Amino acid sequence: MKRNLYTQDIEKIKAPDELVEKSINTLYGAVNNNEVFIMKKYKHFKLKLTSAIAASLVLVLVLSIVMFKDNGESPTPDSNPVSHPFILSVQAADSLGNSSTMDEISKDTYVKVNKIKNFGQGFGTTTKYNENGDYLYDEIFEVLKEFTLELDCSGENIETVTYTAHNTYLSYMPSYEGLIKAIDLTEEEREKYNAYASFDGFGWASSCTFDYNCQPKSTLTFELPEDSLDGSIPLRIAFYLELEDGKYTTTSRDNVDIKRIFEEEFNSRSDQYALDVTANFADGTSTTKTLKFKCKNDATHLYLCAIEDIS
Amino acid sequence: MSEQNTKIKQAEQIIRLYADMIYRIALHNLKNTADAEDIFQDVCLALLTKNAPLFDDVHIKNWLIRVTINKCKNFRKSHWQSKTEALDLSRENPNKTQNLIPELVYSLPQKYRNIIYLYYYEEYTIAEIAEILGENKNTINSKLQRARKKLKEILEEGDNL
Numbered sequence: 001m002k003r004n005l006y007t008q009d010i011e012k013i014k015a016p017d018e019l020v021e022k023s024i025n026t027l028y029g030a031v032n033n034n035e036v037f038i039m040k041k042y043k044h045f046k047l048k049l050t051s052a053i054a055a056s057l058v059l060v061l062v063l064s065i066v067m068f069k070d071n072g073e074s075p076t077p078d079s080n081p082v083s084h085p086f087i088l089s090v091q092a093a094d095s096l097g098n099s100s101t102m103d104e105i106s107k108d109t110y111v112k113v114n115k116i117k118n119f120g121q122g123f124g125t126t127t128k129y130n131e132n133g134d135y136l137y138d139e140i141f142e143v144l145k146e147f148t149l150e151l152d153c154s155g156e157n158i159e160t161v162t163y164t165a166h167n168t169y170l171s172y173m174p175s176y177e178g179l180i181k182a183i184d185l186t187e188e189e190r191e192k193y194n195a196y197a198s199f200d201g202f203g204w205a206s207s208c209t210f211d212y213n214c215q216p217k218s219t220l221t222f223e224l225p226e227d228s229l230d231g232s233i234p235l236r237i238a239f240y241l242e243l244e245d246g247k248y249t250t251t252s253r254d255n256v257d258i259k260r261i262f263e264e265e266f267n268s269r270s271d272q273y274a275l276d277v278t279a280n281f282a283d284g285t286s287t288t289k290t291l292k293f294k295c296k297n298d299a300t301h302l303y304l305c306a307i308e309d310i311s
Numbered sequence: 312m313s314e315q316n317t318k319i320k321q322a323e324q325i326i327r328l329y330a331d332m333i334y335r336i337a338l339h340n341l342k343n344t345a346d347a348e349d350i351f352q353d354v355c356l357a358l359l360t361k362n363a364p365l366f367d368d369v370h371i372k373n374w375l376i377r378v379t380i381n382k383c384k385n386f387r388k389s390h391w392q393s394k395t396e397a398l399d400l401s402r403e404n405p406n407k408t409q410n411l412i413p414e415l416v417y418s419l420p421q422k423y424r425n426i427i428y429l430y431y432y433e434e435y436t437i438a439e440i441a442e443i444l445g446e447n448k449n450t451i452n453s454k455l456q457r458a459r460k461k462l463k464e465i466l467e468e469g470d471n472l
Contacts, residue, residue, distance in 0.1 A: 002431045006462065009413055010432050015334035019348050023355040024323050 084287050086155030086279040088308070102152065110294060110305035114147040123258055125250070140248040142194065143262050146171060146238040147304040149275075152215055157282040161215055164207040165237060166274040169193050171202040173234035178214020183207040193240045208235060209280075237275065237304070241265045263297040270294050274309065321365045322358040329372060332433070333379050339424040340383035342417055354379050373443050376433075380425055380444070415462050423458045430455060 001007050089102040090113045103111050125138040149170075153161045160180055163170060169189065172182050182205040185193070189206065210216060216235035243265060250256050270293055278288040291306040333354050337347035357363065357378050364370045416424055425444065429435045437455065441448040 001434060004431065006413060006416065006427070007432050010335060010428070013331065013335050013338065015330035015351065016348075019334070019351055020326060020330045023352045024326055026352065027319060027322060027326075027355060027359060 084155060084157070084279065084281050084285060086153050086158060086287060086289075088277055088289050088291075089152045089154065090150055090306070105151075105289070105291065105306055105308050107308045107310050110296075110307045112296070112303045113149060113151060113291075113293075113306045114304045123256060123261075125253060137249045137251050138253055139246060140243055140250065140256065140261065141245070142240065142242050143258060143265065144194065144238060144240045145258075145262050145266075145302070146236045148233040149216060149235045149237050150233060151277060153212070153277065153279050155279055155281075158212045158279045159282050160209050160212060160280045162207060162209040162276075162278040162280060162286075163235065164276040164278070166276070167272045168237065168239050170205050170208055171236045171238050172205055172208045174203050176214075176216070176234035178211045178216070179234065180209040180211055181207075182209075193238070202236070204238075210235075239266060239273065241269070259297045259299070259302040263295045263302060266293075266295045275306070318359060318365055322355070322363075325358060325363075325365065325371055325375070326355050329375050332372075333375060335432070336376060336379045336425065336428065337383055339416070339428050340380065340421055350379065350382050353382050357382075376429070376443055377445075384421075413462075419458055419461065423454050426451060426454050427458050427462065 001011070088105045090105060090111055105111050105113075122144050123140050124142040125140050127138050128136040130136055149163070151163075169185055170182075172179060174182070182203060185204045185206055190204065193204075208216075216233055239262075241262065243261075248256075248261055273293055275291045275293070276288050277291065278286050280286045290309040292309045294305050294307075296303045296305050330351075334347055334351055337350040337354075338344065341347050341350065354375065358365065363374055363378075416427060419427070422444070426440055429440045429443065430437070435443070437448055437451050441451045444451070
């Protein structure tokens with residue numbers, strides 16, 4: 001160590017003994033509880049089709065074939081269909097967290113695409129002081145929210161399903177066995193979206209592809225854990241919003257109404273966000289539906305709602 | 312002893328040996344003790360989860376430095392982080408950092424602070440610092456020169472270069 005005023009000051013800095021002991025104890029505790037070495041295993045849920053649901057799906061499938069856009073080629077009796085239809089559904093929870101139906105994403109009505117218990121949220125603040133160094137207030141400069149995506153594609157001969165986010169990003173569970181491929185964010189995208197928070201092992205991607213039989217959805221029988229952190233659904237969409245300077249301030253970080261702020265800001269700029277859901281068929285073709293979003297805040301929960309973009 | 316227990320014992324030894332270094336680097340980057348303690352715990356856990364060279368005495372120290380700096384970098388940009396800034400340095404809340412690290416050092420950009428610490432306190436060469444931080448040697452040298460000008464009064468005494 002070179003001797004000077006700086007190093008003399010640094011020499012005095014010691015890691016607190018309690019911190020060291022606590023960290024070591026945490027390691028032993030984590031290993032003893034198998035938290036460090038054992039990967040959590042996730043079940044694959046299969047949607048149980050009752051005869052009524054199956055009949056409904058067939059009816060909707062038939063209607064969807066009629067309603068889908070023509071890609072310019074007229075089908076002839078001797079040619080294969082140019083585009084393959086698929087149904088995009090979601091298991092949306094009601095205000096009590098109960099869900100008993102799969103709702104098809106509509107072109108006319110926003111449908112909730114996440115359960116009431118979202119995953120991650122956060123906000124950043126800048127603290128302001130006066131001339132004497134006294135605390136004045138905190139200015140909120142950014143908010144971020146992650147929503148679980150529980151979408152389901154149904155159709156004939158679909159091999160994989162690809163989700164692609166526009167002007168935002170997905171977070172995905174790398175260990176999920178149904179994940180075929182994830183296209184990770186570039187460094188520029190990470191900077192742009194401030195996509196640095198990952199304390200739970202999720203990765204960040206612009207696009208994720210899943211096996212058709214292992215889509216990132218829950219089932220009718222899925223039970224939410226009491227602590228509301230439902231990490232077993234392996235795909236989320238995250239929205240990072242930079243806020244106007246001085247627009248939101250607080251004198252108590254514990255009482256910030258993140259739901260309200262996020263809802264207002266997100267809905268004012270929601271046009272820039274979109275999610276492509278692409279069904280990739282066995283014959284090499286694919287069909288894409290694009291979803292647009294808005295947020296709905298009922299003062300208790302913040303929901304992400306989607307509508308099919310027909311523009 | 313099982314392989315798992317061997318690793319934990321080794322990790323414990325490493326933590327005890329380098330605890331002060333990890334903590335100091337975190338303080339240099341984050342400027343407050345609460346955040347530095349969070350990073351400290353993250354780095355300790357990373358010893359068992361991130362393929363650390365636990366049994367390589369030569370490289371484990373460099374690994375710890377890189378991981379700590381990277382975690383601090385990510386932490387600062389995290390949406391979970393509550394960033395604290397004074398209106399300007401002269402009016403910074405004196406209670407925030409308890410004056411652990413000289414204010415002049417805090418006035419430097421984050422990368423300069425790491426270079427100053429690694430050069431003057433850990434006594435790494437410029438080449439070694441360049442390798443640890445993944446930067447060009449000339450870049451490190453330039454930054455060190457600029458930092459020295461600004462920190463002249465606290466780096467001069469006993470400076471043998």
